[in-house]
Amino acid sequence: MNNLLFRRWPDRWPLQPIDPGNWADQEPTYHAAKPALIAATLQRAQQRPSGNWYVFAASRDIRPGRPFGFTIAGVELVAWRDRGQRLVVGPGACPHLGAPLAQAHIDCGALVCRWHGLRLDSGGEAGWTPLPRHDDGVLAWVRLDHIGDSSPLETPVIGARPPAHRAIAAVATLSGVCEPADIVANRLDPWHGAWFHPYSFTRLEVLETPSQQHDSADSDDRFLVAVTFRVGGRLGVPVRAEFTSPEPRTVTMRIIDGEGSGSVVETHATPLGPGPDGEPRTAVIEAVIADSTRPGFARASHAARFLRPIMTRAATRLWRDDLAYAERRYRQRTQKPG
Numbered sequence: 001m002n003n004l005l006f007r008r009w010p011d012r013w014p015l016q017p018i019d020p021g022n023w024a025d026q027e028p029t030y031h032a033a034k035p036a037l038i039a040a041t042l043q044r045a046q047q048r049p050s051g052n053w054y055v056f057a058a059s060r061d062i063r064p065g066r067p068f069g070f071t072i073a074g075v076e077l078v079a080w081r082d083r084g085q086r087l088v089v090g091p092g093a094c095p096h097l098g099a100p101l102a103q104a105h106i107d108c109g110a111l112v113c114r115w116h117g118l119r120l121d122s123g124g125e126a127g128w129t130p131l132p133r134h135d136d137g138v139l140a141w142v143r144l145d146h147i148g149d150s151s152p153l154e155t156p157v158i159g160a161r162p163p164a165h166r167a168i169a170a171v172a173t174l175s176g177v178c179e180p181a182d183i184v185a186n187r188l189d190p191w192h193g194a195w196f197h198p199y200s201f202t203r204l205e206v207l208e209t210p211s212q213q214h215d216s217a218d219s220d221d222r223f224l225v226a227v228t229f230r231v232g233g234r235l236g237v238p239v240r241a242e243f244t245s246p247e248p249r250t251v252t253m254r255i256i257d258g259e260g261s262g263s264v265v266e267t268h269a270t271p272l273g274p275g276p277d278g279e280p281r282t283a284v285i286e287a288v289i290a291d292s293t294r295p296g297f298a299r300a301s302h303a304a305r306f307l308r309p310i311m312t313r314a315a316t317r318l319w320r321d322d323l324a325y326a327e328r329r330y331r332q333r334t335q336k337p338g
Helices: 002-006 035-045 181-189 189-194 296-303 305-336
Strands: 052-056 066-072 073-079 086-091 106-107 108-110 134-135 138-141 168-177 200-210 223-230 235-247 252-258 266-275 280-290
Touching: 002 200, 052 066, 052 073, 052 168, 052 266, 052 280, 073 138, 086 134, 086 138, 106 266, 108 168, 168 305, 181 235, 181 252, 181 266, 181 280, 181 305, 189 200, 189 223, 189 305, 200 235
Parallel strands: none
Antiparallel strands: 052 138, 066 073, 066 266, 073 086, 106 108, 134 138, 168 280, 200 223, 223 235, 235 252, 252 266, 266 280
């Protein structure tokens, strides 16, 4: 009965039947996944300007009336919303006696230190200067010119996104023992998708790759992939997607054909600094920004608060696996001989 139903399945429907198949019967991809190609693409990505901007949280995580403490490259920072709900970011230690401003109190849009009552706002104070910041509605960024090695840019390097008024965005955040380059390298290896994540991907074929011969960071690097996203056991959504790296710590996957065309997944890698063991920690902050022109999607957007946790769980599951991949790459890359 099911086979007869699937034979009559309309091609125009976004959900298409897929053969569950046997994982081991897939076409091997190790011949195509050339280490030199991935390394060359990664090297060019590392040479692109970032403007010294770093993603540090989802916009939704910076809530009114509550300071948000974090570190980037070992630098203690704090973020909050002022009276106009604008993002403010600055050093996380009070300039008076070093109190943790992540534990400060918000009063009328200003940060008030709990140790001695010093009031800080976007205008700054002696010994405390707010930092350039950017809130794009999905992610919160800070510019750290004393850490980054690029010429400063007024705004972060962000690719095209779906229209904000109809898109549904969810952000997943994890961290691992590795460096940002290890996260980016993972995303510049699309060949591992159906092998390492068979619960999410099938029928994966890399149609186009960057050239190993490019010697400029300005080259138009992209991986073009045909893939089916699994939805249940025997249904999936076939799409074509491109992977690009617009700046050193970001890889963007954009659906360019199929259901959800224009939707993007932005994977950002932010260095946190060394952990207690002296090894580097990196945060993966992944924004899934979904869109569709179908009337049903507009109705679904009204239930965004229920859909976001589902989207976040799916991204988190993928990255739990991929962090193991990135962490192992780091260990192998840094292991001392003997």
